[in-house]
Amino acid sequence: MSEPLTFQDRIAKLCHEKFDTVVADIPDNLAGRKVIAGVVMESKANQKFDVISLASGNRFIKGNMLTTNGQVLVDSHAEILANRGMRRFIYCQLKKLWKGEETSVFQKCEKGKAAVIPDVKFHRYISTAPCGDGAIFTHSTGTSSALHDGHHHHHPIFDDTKQGLLRTKVEQGEGQIPFKGVDGVVSYQGLDVVRPGERLRVMSCSDKICKWNLLGMQGALLANLMEPVYYTSITLGTLYSHGHMARAMCCRLEKSSKIESLPHGHKVNHPLLGAVSRKDDPKRSVEKSTAHSINWNSADDCPEMTDGTTGLLHNSGFIRTDRTKSRLCKEELLKSFKENCANAGLLNLVKDDYLKTKQTSTTYQTCKIILYAILNSQGYGTWLGLPRECQEFGTSTTPAVGRPQSYSQVVLKKH
Numbered sequence: 483m484s485e486p487l488t489f490q491d492r493i494a495k496l497c498h499e500k501f502d503t504v505v506a507d508i509p510d511n512l513a514g515r516k517v518i519a520g521v522v523m524e525s526k527a528n529q530k531f532d533v534i535s536l537a538s539g540n541r542f543i544k545g546n547m548l549t550t551n552g553q554v555l556v557d558s559h560a561e562i563l564a565n566r567g568m569r570r571f572i573y574c575q576l577k578k579l580w581k582g583e584e585t586s587v588f589q590k591c592e593k594g595k596a597a598v599i600p601d602v603k604f605h606r607y608i609s610t611a612p613c614g615d616g617a618i619f620t621h622s623t624g625t626s627s628a629l630h631d632g633h634h635h636h637h638p639i640f641d642d643t644k645q646g647l648l649r650t651k652v653e654q655g656e657g658q659i660p661f662k663g664v665d666g667v668v669s670y671q672g673l674d675v676v677r678p679g680e681r682l683r684v685m686s687c688s689d690k691i692c693k694w695n696l697l698g699m700q701g702a703l704l705a706n707l708m709e710p711v712y713y714t715s716i717t718l719g720t721l722y723s724h725g726h727m728a729r730a731m732c733c734r735l736e737k738s739s740k741i742e743s744l745p746h747g748h749k750v751n752h753p754l755l756g757a758v759s760r761k762d763d764p765k766r767s768v769e770k771s772t773a774h775s776i777n778w779n780s781a782d783d784c785p786e787m788t789d790g791t792t793g794l795l796h797n798s799g800f801i802r803t804d805r806t807k808s809r810l811c812k813e814e815l816l817k818s819f820k821e822n823c824a825n826a827g828l829l830n831l832v833k834d835d836y837l838k839t840k841q842t843s844t845t846y847q848t849c850k851i852i853l854y855a856i857l858n859s860q861g862y863g864t865w866l867g868l869p870r871e872c873q874e875f876g877t878s879t880t881p882a883v884g885r886p887q888s889y890s891q892v893v894l895k896k897h
């Protein structure tokens with residue numbers, strides 16, 4: 483009882499406590515507690531740790547619900563939604579920076595871009611191992627690899643050719659299966675085959691986090707406005723195996739040799755990895771899985787409930803709203819991007835459609851091709867992108883200025 487909390491215990495505790503507050507008025511069966519992920523910001527200067535984004539969920543959209551208007555959430559796994567909430571927080575902070583208001587997160591740097599203040603760090607929490615390479619071998623190894631020295635050295639396990647493979651979640655399927663495209667380093671499922679019945683496949687969370695560890699977690703749009711930013715640590719609640727996590731999160735990129743000469747600002751990020759030292763509240767781990775997800779971030783400061791299988795808001799009667807799309811969907815994040823570009827005098831970065839706008843971040847795009855080529859050359863398979871048609875929606879319908887609709891939702895008391 484009196485054991486001091488480890489760093490990982492503190493990160494987990496902050497996330498679970500905040501999540502409990504956020505869902506206090508939402509019935510447990512709708513809160514989707516099965517997997518919870520969070521982002522904690524550390525400010526060294528004032529020795530503060532603040533939860534800035536949280537999400538629950540472990541589903542993704544049904545193929546026949548995919549749309550071409552950018553208004554649905556494709557992947558509602560908690561880790562992915564928490565990262566999107568983080569981007570909303572970033573947009574909100576950047577907006578302050580362009581307007582000359584005070585921000586304790588960003589500073590202006592050369593070339594007019596923003597950079598995170600060196601004193602500020604971001605930590606990730608996931609209540610269990612991320613799906614794909616980081617989770618799939620965890621049961622098959624002994625307990626020794628679950629221990630680690632608490633230092634920042636990674637000791638990845640490579641003792642099977644199946645380890646390190648890129649894997650996709652598969653619609654109506656259990657687990658994540660390896661993906662190898664016909665040729666090239668990246669492949670796309672066509673919307674014309676997904677809608678009538680081919681099962682939609684979405685990259686596993688381990689693969690997406692690995693991508694962030696090279697490209698930064700800000701994504702393509704924000705890469706135009708800021709230097710890449712990386713997670714300093716990743717903490718798991720359960721199912722932690724150091725060797726498998728190290729390989730899946732980052733070390734598989736450098737299995738055969740160190741990667742040198744990446745574009746400016748980029749690196750292979752090897753975050754501090756660890757797990758909570760005490761057993762999680764058993765109520766959480768046995769909780770039944772639900773299609774619902776909750777997301778919260780400190781910029782919007784209210785919960786939003788979505789249905790992972792439709793990718794839309796879930797109007798449960800507990801969180802009442804007249805909207806259908808989530809604030810985390812592509813269209814909404816694009817709207818935030820446009821608003822920031824307007825404030826920063828960079829509207830020239832906004833092209834006709836979403837995909838073309840993403841491609842204006844040339845350094846990021848170069849780095850992405852390097853990532854896919856590295857993964858492919860190591861024999862891990864092919865990166866599978868979202869159907870292109872889902873990214874070609876026009877940018878003109880999303881206003882660049884003016885406050886988007888209110889994100890406040892009415893949370894009704896549970897009885």
Ligand SMILES: [Zn+2]
Binds near residue numbers: 559560612613687688
């Ligand atoms: Zn996942």
Ligand SMILES: [Zn+2]
Binds near residue numbers: 731751752
């Ligand atoms: Zn590593």
